Amino acid sequence: MFAVLHIADFALHAVLRNEPESAGRAAALFDGTRKKSLVLATNPAARAAGVCLGMTAPQAVARCASLLIRTPQPEAEAEASRVLLALSFTLSPSVEETEPGICTIALQGLDSAQHVPRAREAVNQLNFLGLPATAGIARTPLLALYAARAAKTVLRIAAEDSFLAPLPLSTAAPSRELADIFANWGLRTLGDFARLPRDEIIRRFGAEGLTFWKRATGGSERPLKLVAPPQTFSAEFEFEDAVETLEPLLFLLHRFLDRLTLELRAAQFVAVEIELTLQLEDDTKHARRFQLPEPTGDVEILFRTLHSHLESVQTATAIVAVQLHLVPARPLVRQQGLFETGLRDPHGFAETLARVSAIVGADRVGTPILEDSHRPDAVKLVSPVAVIPPPAETDVHPPLGLPLRRFRPPLPVKLEFTGRQPTYLWAEPFNSAIEAINGSWSSNGDWWQPDRAWARTEWDIALASGGLYRLIQVNEAFFIEGEYD
């Protein structure tokens, strides 16, 4: 058995699916290459308003003043073709891209009871993705195509003769010459034609007659020209008019993700990373790579990741093109250890971090990592790990003293000395006599790098008004680096 997924007026719907505002409006596709542009395809609303194929633009607009006029977009058609292919792969791995908007699928291996439900699911999904489709299921690819064209949603052909009999002769696409002859003979339907003796048709019309006879009777099984599932998961689009707001960009990205996740699922992959590139009007690019906390194929999770980032992005100029690439990976199968700390909702966690980054800046959120240096405050922030390792054994030498609360930047202070000993301190938030002092300790480092070299002397002091502080001297100036607390 074969199935055909068919999208009527494919080129028009491929364009309209990227325009949310076009929903429910009359639209027609015009040939933009000729001097006199003619209607190539119409949607049902335009047909209802009286717009017909072959009309010129003024004629069409005279029939329907609110008609949306669109020209073919090869990029949009390529994207729609990939959507159709991706959904075809949900039925079977044996898929042929027969024509733009038509995919033929060999259903061997799929339980016959599943044919109609699975095809209906694919059709519903295509409708959801902005591509109104129908499906036909029959013994041969050609018959399945006829069924798809005749179907409202899904049509399975059981009785071939009774299905073919009322169809017009044009269904089997006769040549103009044959069509004229058959019309003169009074033949109107495939049923009329099939009643003629096959040998007589061959004797009168030769090979052309035989070919048409086969087409009129539903054709025969043939090997499909199989298409390989995609190995890269990318999408790109160039806007006709530069985009200045978020909504159209998000709409398009959702469309991309809908298709890419279908392709990932068909290849039994999930996404581990997202790469987003926005091409700007001033020939610059905004590129961002999103490492996902856990590989996923969920559209909404991937979309939220992009949405959270884009909400905080401001570009200098409008966006003229967008590229999206998903890095595939096999789904995780590892079980977490009993004493490891994982995440309840890894994607919710990533979203929270993205939102926090948007508030304070990406360089101010993360897990602190101590650098291998004695330089003061030598710490960097890294992305929090998904799984926290179990705690290490307790150190036999516990840390000494109170932790420091740093003043960033250090507070400049003035000191009063008695002999060589500081005895009084003035800083902006407090003035006090120095009650006790420990130190001094001198340290320096990075002396081989002139721009990073540092040297300082430090003391621990107790103020008479209360409080323990770290006093430092850098060059000739004194600062309070922090409070021991």
Next chain:
Amino acid sequence: MPAASEKLHALRDLLARRFPDAALSAQSRRIATGLPSIDNATGGVPAGAITEIVCTAPSSGGTLLLASVLAASRQQHLRVALIDGADSFDPQSFAQDALAHLVWVRCHTLHETMQVADLMARDANFGLVLIDVRGLSERELRREPSTSWYRLQRAAEQSGLPLLIATPFALVPSAILRFSLTHSHPIAALEAERPALTAQLAPTVQRQRLQVAAAS
């Protein structure tokens, strides 16, 4: 005519008597702080509620208390968020392993701090959220409307997260537990081992709404 606070107290008592389970269910789970004085007195900080640590004196051990909570949460396999209002946390005061479970957010203003807290208090991936607003100006802190703190309390209730807020003065009206640290450490504390200092730290309980409600 009774004062507003008395009316509020009476209303709380009434609600606690009518719906005893509602008051206890979320907050009955406690997170140990590693401080014997707190864990023995209250069982730890309650989940789904705000606990306030008021550090009125300099070097009174507020950061030592946070360090103890960090260490205890590491042992309990919890992921911890530290929302650092004045960017004053010093990772170099800790061993690297003690920070493996920490997500540190370095804020500069109270506005940033409250925005981040509102997000993180709703994320159940964390086991504990620490907020340190010491170091921010008193004027800025006092200007924050009390509704912000109640909003934070609602967020904690919904996610079931314990929120521990370090403040320079009693600030958080929605705190269910409030401890106070009032004594500065002497300079000899800088030579002492940290576990010993932690064991000596004895914050006083200023407010314990849950027990009042439960007892009623």
